[in-house]
Amino acid sequence: MDKPLDGIFAALADPTRRTILIMLLEDDMAVTDVAEPFEMSLAAISKHLGILMRAGLISQEKRGRVKWCKIDPDALRDASIWMQSFGQFEAVNLEAFEKFLDQELEGDTTEPF
Amino acid sequence: MDKPLDGIFAALADPTRRTILIMLLEDDMAVTDVAEPFEMSLAAISKHLGILMRAGLISQEKRGRVKWCKIDPDALRDASIWMQSFGQFEAVNLEAFEKFLDQELEGDTTEPF
């Protein structure tokens, strides 16, 4: 019943989690550093990261007392294939993506950049 | 706060709604016919269709007493662009999609086909 795509899409449905993914796209980060720009508790971010983990969208590795988070694009690939099926829409368009990224980030109360 | 992608991804996070989209990919359908294969009330399906509507994933048009549902790929295009950004993964692959579609449908208790 609980299929992989359920978790992937549910994880992507939250703007905080999408912003975290965008941040991790730039570079791997420690949990505390991920949390820093957001106006919510560390525990809340820790939960978000757990959801992204279980969805397979990120992986985490503990080195010393620091837990490093890195993006894992394989799960997104699955979801993307599913979506592409509906795709009369054109192929990847980086310019269009940047526009979307801007929309995503502007007006975000948890604005990280 | 409530961005378009929130609604789109949230709508896709439910397997019933994804199955409905797959059904509508084949052809436009009336609400009652959409509901027929599922083991849940018509009212529940009506709610699901409302969620897909508000997400922009389908459109509905009433002709007589029948309300026809048709898929609307534009919203998916938006979500797809967002996801593609993470895409070191290869371009659209119809074969891979069909495999996913099979996985999606098999073992679904609300199996429509």
Next chain:
DNA sequence: CAAACCGTCAACCATTTGGTTGAATATGCA
């Protein structure tokens, strides 16, 4: 050792979600 730091856990809370049922509305048909 002791203090500071990193991150999670547990308990709690308000809101949302996904379902139910029964009544209501709107249309088509005999």
Next chain:
DNA sequence: TGCATATTCAACCAAATGGTTGACGGTTTG
């Protein structure tokens, strides 16, 4: 007109979600 069909609405419910706080267990550092 009167009945059947198509769909939604309203009220309700249990479970999941997204957040909080405070305590806790590792790890590093002074």
